[in-house]
Amino acid sequence: MxxxxxxxxxxxxxxxxxxxxxxxxxxxxxxxxxxxxxxxxxxxxxxxxxxxxxxxxxxxxxxxxxxxxxxxxxxxxxxxxFKLGIEFVGWDTGDDRYMHAFGGHGRDIQGLAFHQLWLKLRDRPGIGGIDAYAPSAVAAYLNRFGLPTGPQTAPLAYAYHxxxxxxxxxxxxxxxxxxxxxxxxxxxxxxxxxxxxxxxxxxxxxxxxxxxxxxxxxxxxxxxxxxxxxxxxxxxxxxWLPCDRAVAVPTEPSAPLLPYTRATARTAGWQWRIPLQHRTGNGHVYSSAHISDDEATAVLLANLDSRPTAEPRQLRFKxxxxxxxxxxxxxxxxxxxxxxxxxxxxxxxxxxxxxxxxxxxxxxxxxxxxxxxxxxxxxxxxxxxxRDFIILHYHATRRDGSAFWRHVRTMPIPDSLTRKLALFREKGRVFRYDDELFGISSWVQVLLGQNVIPVGHDPIVDALDADRVADAIRQIRAATIRGAQSLPNHADFVAHHGPFDRKNEFAK
Ligand SMILES: Cc1cc2nc3c(=O)[nH]c(=O)nc-3n(C[C@H](O)[C@H](O)[C@H](O)COP(=O)(O)OP(=O)(O)OC[C@H]3O[C@@H](n4cnc5c(N)ncnc54)[C@H](O)[C@@H]3O)c2cc1C
Incomplete structure (x- = not known):
């Protein structure tokens, strides 16, 4: 017109x-x-x-x-x-876990990305895993949550379940x-x-x-x-994403009330666990070409940590x-x-x-x-x-025990992702293009979590005094951990901040 x-x-x-x-x-x-x-x-x-x-x-x-x-x-x-991130369990070898936490980790020094400093210094004493520099990851592991109480306290990056x-x-x-x-x-x-x-x-x-x-x-x-x-x-x-079904079941709320989602890899897909105040949401996302509906439901029901409160429900998608x-x-x-x-x-x-x-x-x-x-x-x-970010989780894996994982590990992937993986593998470089949702920290956490370890690091980092940078990042680590330790327990915080009003459950 x-x-x-x-x-x-x-x-x-x-x-x-x-x-x-x-x-x-x-x-x-x-x-x-x-x-x-x-x-x-x-x-x-x-x-x-x-x-x-x-x-x-x-x-x-x-x-x-x-x-x-x-x-x-x-x-x-x-x-x-509150949700501080997602814990991925078993996505690399089957016997591993990592946190994709919200917000960044560490602090850039002299314009150099924190993960580049970490890549260079990670083998030194007291440096540890990169997740110890992510405030939301540390708070999640400690099962803590809080909002800033004053200008000195840095806010945690969070979402909700x-x-x-x-x-x-x-x-x-x-x-x-x-x-x-x-x-x-x-x-x-x-x-x-x-x-x-x-x-x-x-x-x-x-x-x-x-x-x-x-x-x-x-x-x-x-x-x-x-x-x-x-x-x-x-x-x-x-x-690229062969999972086409899910089976979902709510269960009774379970303690402790964790401030993160858990995504556990299974033989033909993965299982979610989403803690709400009044129940836990659970589901098994799977590829129907690799497992039957009955088997998928059995896997879900065998891996719940509290009692189901309804019948499992099947969903189909593409x-x-x-x-x-x-x-x-x-x-x-x-x-x-x-x-x-x-x-x-x-x-x-x-x-x-x-x-x-x-x-x-x-x-x-x-x-x-x-x-x-x-x-x-x-x-x-x-x-x-x-799409590319999700494919990364499946493709960058060493899992080999089932046809599903062999398929996703060896399948051709989009060129856009191939380029990202190659750049990271070489010197740990990640770029955020246009309006991309997931930032550098998210890519770094998932790439490292899936065991994509760069061969080198940005050579510009070598111009810095390595001992001084190592001291600075040890201090960041200590401050991140102290900050998380000072927060309230997640369940206590929720109970104080916004306890579920059960009448809503019945008004639905
Ligand atoms: C297994 C699974 C897990 C998910 N988990 C997450 C998650 O953790 N986080 C997340 O962000 N997203 C998640 N999603 C996606 C999320 O559920 C959807 O994006 C969200 O619920 C939006 O759904 P919708 O409103 O588009 O569709 P629907 O909820 O399907 O709503 C469709 C509406 O259209 C109406 N309608 C349809 N046909 C007609 C008709 N002929 N006449 C009148 N009305 C009609 C229906 O009555 C309904 O009201 C998940 C999805 C699946 C399948």
Whole structure:
């Protein structure tokens, strides 16, 4: 459309009421609230939501702040706990563990990346593993958490574990209070404009029709508008990420209440453990080409550390994304746009990215091609960089005991990742390209954790006085450990800061 004055978007229709739909609705209520626009969300109770997705990464704090959430209220409403990182168990040899902690480690000295200094000096006495320099890793190992108590205390980088259903309900209350209209019903037909191909209205099974200017497709894996209606193809990444199923089961909360997610490698996939205040979320992500559903369920049930509180639930998926996330007047968020397995807890973050980019490029009724293309480029890059980071965990391994691990260890990988691995292997160099989600510290922690050890280090480090640098980094180590030791126990902190209000569990 090239209308010179096409006019503003007056009505936004969000299709789907899972985490994606209600995040979009809460953000829209906050940012499109100019009294001129109508925001409608349609969801089907009969279809329901995917009902998983409980571990997040630090940018979630930014999203909650954007929509005006008070942290204590949020913890009480969603049973949330604090998350300082992910502990990977058994990903290299089967008998190893490392922490991918949030935030950086150490401190750069004279402009040189901390990990380069560490690479050079790591064999000296008192230097130890690089994780001892990451405040969030040390606090996680000590099972401690706290917020800064004054200007002298450095904040820990953290995210949350929360109950996905309770988070959606929490967002729904905010969105509805902000003027979003919720319609319950199942969409059975989609009407398109014969000239432009844009979606004009969706029809519900009871005959109601809901029209709109902009449609945000949050309909989950089915991708009702973007995939089914607009015909945007799915780009399949399962040759790199063969896990295509999960079985999930909640268990009773177990002590101690750990401030991190655990991801344990299994023979044909991996198992998650997500501690919430009122229960623990558990799941086994696996490749159906390498293990049956029954075996996968048995593996999960044999490796729980508390009693199940429900029957195991099976989920199916495919790694990949829609080749465009915006076509015509339809923008897809969440599972409707693509899926990457939850190994690094990135899906909710990708929803958040989609929302912020959509608002940054918010269209008028002319639906500028240049804005749409920019959105698609930015979202394409966001998915690709996360994809490479996840593939790294599988590919850089010495595990050899099963067909699954032999496959992922030897499979061809994307060129972008091959380049990153080669650069790191040589002199430990890592670069962050464009808007890449995971920073240098994340790549370094996972590369080293997966036993990718550089042959050398940045030669510029050799210009520094090695003894003095070694003393300086020993001091950083000691200060990091002291800082973590001074923090409260995680469970005590949560109980004081935002104890779960159980009535939310029953109001769901
Ligand atoms: C096994 C697994 C584990 C995961 N773990 C994590 C994690 O730890 N961290 C993380 O960030 N993400 C995780 N995710 C991803 C996360 O669950 C999703 O990104 C998130 O829940 C968003 O889902 P959604 O809202 O896009 O889709 P859904 O929850 O599926 O919601 C779809 C909505 O569309 C509605 N709908 C569909 N069709 C129609 C129709 N015809 N008419 C009306 N309404 C309709 C449904 O009723 C529902 O309301 C995980 C995913 C899986 C599969």
């Amino acid at each position: 090239t209308d010179a004055n096409p006019g503003p978007i007056r009505k936004v229709v969000i299709v789907g009421g899972g985490t994606a739909g209600w995040m979009a609705a809460a953000a829209a209520a906050r940012y499109l609230d100019d009294g001129q626009r109508q925001i409608v969300l349609i969801e089907s109770d009969a279809i329901g939501t995917v009902g998983v997705g409980e571990a997040t990464i630090p940018p979630i704090l930014g999203f909650n702040a954007l929509i005006g959430v008070d942290e204590r209220e949020f913890l009480r409403a969603t049973g949330a706990t 929360f109950d996905a259903g309770l988070y959606a309900a929490f967002l729904r209350r905010r969105a509805e209070a902000g003027g979003v209209t919720r319609i319950e019903g199942r969409i059975t037909r989609v009407d398109r404009d014969p000239d432009t191909g844009h979606v004009r209205a969706v029809r519900l099974d009871d005959g109601r029709s809901v029209d709109g200017d902009l449609f945000i497709d949050c309909s989950g894996f089915r991708s009702l508008l973007l995939g089914e209606t607009m015909g945007v193809p799915f780009e399949d990444w399962s040759h 790694a990949g994304r829609r080749t465009s996330m915006w076509k015509g007047n339809v923008v897809a968020l969440g599972l409707a746009g693509g899926f990457l397995e939850p190994l690094e807890s990135t899906s909710i973050h990708l929803i958040q990215t989609g929302i912020s980019k959509l608002f940054a490029l918010f269209p008028d009724r002319g639906f500028s091609a240049v804005e749409r293309d920019e959105y698609n480029r930015l979202m394409g890059d966001a998915y690709t960089s996360v």
